[in-house]
Amino acid sequence: MPAVLSIYQYIAYYGGLSVSAEVAANPKRWTALLFISLAQLMVVLDSTIVNIALPAAQHDLGFSDGTRQWVITAYTLAFGGLLLLGGRIADIAGRKRTFLIGLVGFAVASAVGGFAVNTGMLLGARALQGFFAALLAPAALSLVTVTFTEVRERAKAFGVFSAVAGGGGALGLILGGVLTQYLDWRWCLYVNVPITLVAGVGAVVVIRDAAHARNTNRLDIPGALLASLGLVSLVYGFTRAESDGWTAAWTLGSFAAAVVLLAAFAVVESVVKAPLLPLRVLTERNRGGAFLGLGIAVIGMFGLLLFITYYLQVVKGWSPVLTGVAFLPMVIGLVIGSAQIGPRLLHRVAPRLLMAPGFLAGALGMLLLTQLKVDSSYPLLILPGMALLGVGLGVGFITAMHLAAHGVQPRDAGIASAMVNTSQQIGGSIGTALLNTVAASSTTAWLATHLNGRPTAQLANEAAVHGYVTAMWWTVGVMLAAAAIVVVFVNARREGGSGAQAGEGGDHDVPAAALAH
Numbered sequence: 247m248p249a250v251l252s253i254y255q256y257i258a259y260y261g262g263l264s265v266s267a268e269v270a271a272n273p274k275r276w277t278a279l280l281f282i283s284l285a286q287l288m289v290v291l292d293s294t295i296v297n298i299a300l301p302a303a304q305h306d307l308g309f310s311d312g313t314r315q316w317v318i319t320a321y322t323l324a325f326g327g328l329l330l331l332g333g334r335i336a337d338i339a340g341r342k343r344t345f346l347i348g349l350v351g352f353a354v355a356s357a358v359g360g361f362a363v364n365t366g367m368l369l370g371a372r373a374l375q376g377f378f379a380a381l382l383a384p385a386a387l388s389l390v391t392v393t394f395t396e397v398r399e400r401a402k403a404f405g406v407f408s409a410v411a412g413g414g415g416a417l418g419l420i421l422g423g424v425l426t427q428y429l430d431w432r433w434c435l436y437v438n439v440p441i442t443l444v445a446g447v448g449a450v451v452v453i454r455d456a457a458h459a460r461n462t463n464r465l466d467i468p469g470a471l472l473a474s475l476g477l478v479s480l481v482y483g484f485t486r487a488e489s490d491g492w493t494a495a496w497t498l499g500s501f502a503a504a505v506v507l508l509a510a511f512a513v514v515e516s517v518v519k520a521p522l523l524p525l526r527v528l529t530e531r532n533r534g535g536a537f538l539g540l541g542i543a544v545i546g547m548f549g550l551l552l553f554i555t556y557y558l559q560v561v562k563g564w565s566p567v568l569t570g571v572a573f574l575p576m577v578i579g580l581v582i583g584s585a586q587i588g589p590r591l592l593h594r595v596a597p598r599l600l601m602a603p604g605f606l607a608g609a610l611g612m613l614l615l616t617q618l619k620v621d622s623s624y625p626l627l628i629l630p631g632m633a634l635l636g637v638g639l640g641v642g643f644i645t646a647m648h649l650a651a652h653g654v655q656p657r658d659a660g661i662a663s664a665m666v667n668t669s670q671q672i673g674g675s676i677g678t679a680l681l682n683t684v685a686a687s688s689t690t691a692w693l694a695t696h697l698n699g700r701p702t703a704q705l706a707n708e709a710a711v712h713g714y715v716t717a718m719w720w721t722v723g724v725m726l727a728a729a730a731i732v733v734v735f736v737n738a739r740r741e742g743g744s745g746a747q748a749g750e751g752g753d754h755d756v757p758a759a760a761l762a763h
Contacts, residue, residue, distance in 0.1 A: 324376025333664025348382030535735025583640020
């Protein structure tokens with residue numbers, strides 16, 4: 247496997263991971279990680295790659311401004327709402343099988359979207375992408391969990407995987423800009439087909455599933471329906487809040503339905519013999535704290551992606567390609583945090599001493615961006631703010647993935663992995679709706695007090711930046727809240743020493759060592 251070894255030596259050089267010896271000793275496992283990470287990159291890319299292509303797609307297909315948001319929402323609704331179901335299907339049907347089905351389905355849906363001749367065809371394809379992503383993403387992460395069982399190897403594997411997962415969203419903005427500007431918006435969907443082909447062929451050849459870790463229980467159909475409908479209602483409510491307002495009937499009705507459905511789900515899961523989401527996965531304080539902290543922190547990341555994109559393209563007048571390239575500092579920061587800092591320290595310090603400072607670094611980056619002005623310098627203000635947020639979230643991502651596997655039973659690896667993705671999708675949906683509403687309201691209020699006559703371009707830019715800055719202040723509070731949650735809930739000790747296992751509240755019935763079959 248000399249080619250694979252060279253790839254990981256490249257990662258080791260630029261990411262600080264000493265993986266060459268591990269690759270040489272276990273080439274198939276690390277080759278499998280390469281293809282799993284490639285598939286995960288595709289899933290994360292599609293959360294953002296279409297954003298920059300939207301104006302061109304709208305012009306080509308002729309859909310309205312009101313319909314435009316559904317090109318994004320159709321994907322996130324299906325993805326976020328069905329992740330728990332996808333995670334449990336991976337546990338029951340087999341992770342490799344679910345992974346391959348997700349890959350093939352995602353490629354087909356992407357091709358259909360690229361060939362779309364009308365709005366309905368595009369929206370349907372995006373929803374299908376979300377459905378198959380909900381199968382693919384938890385299967386991918388759980389394959390990493392059951393493939394790498396030794397503490398230090400798993401930390402390095404999670405470092406590679408989380409660097410890809412964390413940087414993929416920002417990378418999607420770059421790739422979306424390049425493809426839209428130099429080819430056609432449809433290539434933002436077509437690009438998934440060759441990626442799928444490479445990942446699929448590699449997966450068939452090198453990925454091995456752990457048959458002993460499969461969950462042999464029957465699928466919890468009532469739980470699956472309640473969880474999926476509840477999460478879809480929650481995401482849909484935040485989407486309607488962004489477009490219709492927080493007090494609109496559809497918004498309040500969606501939130502009320504989500505509360506009822508998710509409460510019913512919790513009741514069902516506590517009494518059925520084989521629950522979709524065993525409550526032990528959530529009630530173990532370290533996993534629960536990691537899921538909640540990560541979900542809240544992702545709100546800050548989506549706030550940055552949303553408002554810096556608008557700032558650079560609308561206020562500064564940058565091209566789509568240049569805007570995408572401007573996010574490279576955050577991508578590099580994510581890689582450094584998740585591929586260098588995190589793996590080196592995971593087995594040396596307690597997880598909360600990584601995760602909480604990581605979120606505090608993100609808060610500091612957002613604090614810098616609250617100083618944004620119409621004529622702010624990119625290298626002096628925006629670049630360091632994005633880099634700090636990237637490093638902080640990179641450390642937070644890898645630690646959260648590590649804690650998702652903390653003391654978890656092998657048969658629950660898929661559903662625990664799905665919760666990592668679910669927390670990110672729900673956090674992202676909340677962040678987009680909440681922060682966009684805050685920014686829009688603040689912009690309107692600023693204009694009401696400063697407008698004398700017809701607004702000039704300068705005044706419109708000042709109002710927009712005022713709204714962005716207001717939302718940035720909210721993200722500072724959000725990142726601080728995420729750090730506080732981690733400090734309160736996460737008490738696992740470092741792995742690799744005498745305190746390798748959980749602190750209080752772990753899954754005492756199955757120790758983490760049970761993963762190392």
